[in-house]
Amino acid sequence: MDEKYIKAIHIRGYKKFVDFHIEFKKGLNILIGENSIGKSTVLEAINIVLNQYYFGGLNEEDSQQLNKENIYNFFKKNSPSIQDLPSIEIEIELSLNDDIKNQSFYGSNYDLLVGKNEKYGIKFKFSYDEVYDQEFNSIDFSNEENHVIPLEYYHAVWTTFSGIPYKRIMNPLKSILIDSSINKNDVYGNYARNLYKSSTSEENQRKLSYDFSKSIRKTAHENEKLLDIGKNRSFAVDEKKSKLSNLIEIQENEISLRNMGKGEENILKTSLSLQKKTNLDLVMLEEPENHLSYNNTRKQINKIQEKEKNVCQIIATTHESMILNKLNLVNAIWIKENNGQSLEKLPKDDVKFFAKSDNFDILRYILGNKIILVEGASEFILLPAIINSSLNINLDEEKISIISMRGIFYTHFKSLANIVNKKTLILTDNDSKQDRIDSKKDLSEEDFMISMPECVDEFTFEAAIYYHNEKLCEEIIQEITKRKLSKTAYNQHKDLPIPLAAMLARKTEFALKLAEKIEGGSNFEIPQYIEEGVKWLVQ
Template sequence: MNHIKRMHIKGLKKFKDIDIEFNEKINILVGENESGKSTILEAINIVLNQQYRSIDKYILKDLMNINSMKDFHKNPQVNNLPSITIEIELELDNQANVDTIYFRGINDKDKGQFEKFGILFECEFDKEFEDELRSEIEDGVIPFEYYKLTWSTFQGSSYNIMKKPLRTISIDNSIADSNSSFNYFNKSLFDNKYSSSDKMKARNSFRNEVDLIFNALNLEGLGNNRQFGINSKKTILDNVLTVYEESISLENKGKGMENLIKTEIALNKSKNKLDVVLLEEPENHLCHSNLLKMLDEIKKNTNEAQLILTTHSNMIASRLDLRNILWIGSDEAISLNKIDQEDAIFFEKADQNGILNLLLSKKVILVEGPTEYMLLPIMYEKIIGKSMEEDFITIISCNGIAYKRYLAIAESAKKKVAVITDNDGKQNVI
């Protein structure tokens, strides 16, 4: 199965340098707010779909790692200018629709000795302008207008998006204004559904029909040999596409139902048309029953495509197997794939659990049940003089002796945890 095997990010937003190993099928990105989960999905789009290929160069300032820019300002030299490198290593089958030789080679940036499949993105200062801009740079100016963006395969060839090795779709349920994300979804779906010849035929027919309909109106001219006409640059089929269900467009279905249907469509397409599905916070705007329905769809349709999703939902993290979690820290991505299978199954079946509360908290105290859960904050504030929230401490009730399973997760995620339990009447047990 074609999929993303590994990604190395250097200098993009919050990531100064990070390596991420992906699972072949399901990847659940978990981390605190601003940990960089969305940046990982963005990095994949930058490389595979050449996002930002045509942009105002000044936007690069928002993409650069702030610590890299600080390092430059401490010692403003040409060689210290901030840059971005994103390298994606691919696992490719020998299929007729993928030119594997085009992507195969030894990547110099990786310093490796073995041939791999992959694509490299670089955003860096164009050294051709080094002499004329040296004085400005040494005064602390970062000349983003003189940066160049390049995409290349591990073979060394310039990456052409028409030879994209993985068919992808991105669904962002995290933003309130869905217009831009929905347009992107529609375009991606249209692009992956039909052949190049069918798409070209549809676009040309649409443009021609619009012209014919307008000309048939026979509108009176404006005088001086002037008249209204259709701007062909604006009559683009992709910009007016939408998806209908039972004669109602998905945009008008309500945000929760829209998210559910978009996800279902993407996952159903993954059976034979998609290789990678990128999903941002699928739980947004969904009630409990619809979230369960979405999880069922994900489980049924992830055998044919790789799924990379971000979430803050305990249910999603546990129901899709904790061993698929990638805990995103400031400079590392920790896989929980070493968790014992019995522990993973326990949390998958548990009615309620606080597994993400454990992962997302700075300090955690595990207690056995509701009594300790209610009394501990009162005791803490009385003794310490501050609330547990002020000290960034989270209490998790484990509903019995399940704290041992929580400790196994904490160990895998390198979390510091304290446990408070009763001795059940045993005088020699503290």
């Protein structure tokens, strides 16, 4: 396969992006980030440059594409000039071979990308057209009535890095975007038509179109008497409306794509776009999990994994942790305000761990502010009440997220915490092992702390709770069981206090009751390791 893909894109002044840069790699790229941070905007920007979407003519929506901060700064100036007008600039660096047909994209005609060495690429600019200087200078922007960006004086220009004008027909990358996120006007064009144009050679398109037009004319000629309406008038076929490319649709087992359920449609579109026969270079997937159940999301992931090698590059956005875990964290690019941060340096062992832990909410961890990782459901249930009551700390106000690891796997988070710069507190059990207690300091770092009970008798979260709140715990166990208890063992732990053994056998039920008591004002003593850890996290 001739390896053609996008190496980087730089966006200035488009929607949320004042000045934004992101680099891609060949193969799979998964864009993650907060809602409305700009993941979809990156895909839109690619389409604007490669396929010349939007900006085909003056459109009232064009003003909404301009960055609001740049618009505000323009009108804030006492005497704004032409040079101050907001504009949109997008530059894409491409990876192309040195074939003669690609030389029209090679040069140093770019302004935003780093360096001035020659590269392959395309640039787009939506800005004020200087031919209107005389008219523009007559506008008094000090008058608030004129606080409207004069789009009538703007123009959109596409050029290659060699400096020649760019047209969509020159596009060196066969690409398609699949957006199943919401029902809306399809700004990316009809999927079937785009796939047809991208995957069918121009020679075959011309042949099919010509044969189709001939068959229409033949049918009209053979039935001219039926079409005659007298006085040299007749019904005729509108050739513009009956162009083959306008009538193309996709069917599976004679069922039209548009008549399928949204979930089936999503999976089929993805599968079709990634199959080898379509011969696409770039496939962009806008939230491939949309309209899919849990099982169908897994099916979608399997389709992507099976067929990703059929295309040179995939750029996908997602809000689904399972998508990210299964398709590998090293393929993730975290979209921030000014750049995209790759997670490709995550160690292989950690990548394998998260790929197998597809039920772990990895996006909540990466996108969170301050994180508390706990082992099980009891801690997840109880900690908000304990921290609020004992330390007067509101988790939402402090932007603290509690996430259950469902086991002792905290070592896999250490490298990830460093890469994404995430302050992380691990609240874990010592399992009555002194060596675990002794090793916690060696594993802790400036923004990564492991906290556990110092005493081996407090071998688990419930044990630590019990030994600091015996009376309250015994009261709750009596309410739950309503009978005399005698069992003193739990798993390998023998000779435990009877109430503690009962707590360990009924962890979730006990946690719910204790949380209710704490929120109701019962006296509660917080275990030291929890207090120290939370205070470290919020300091």
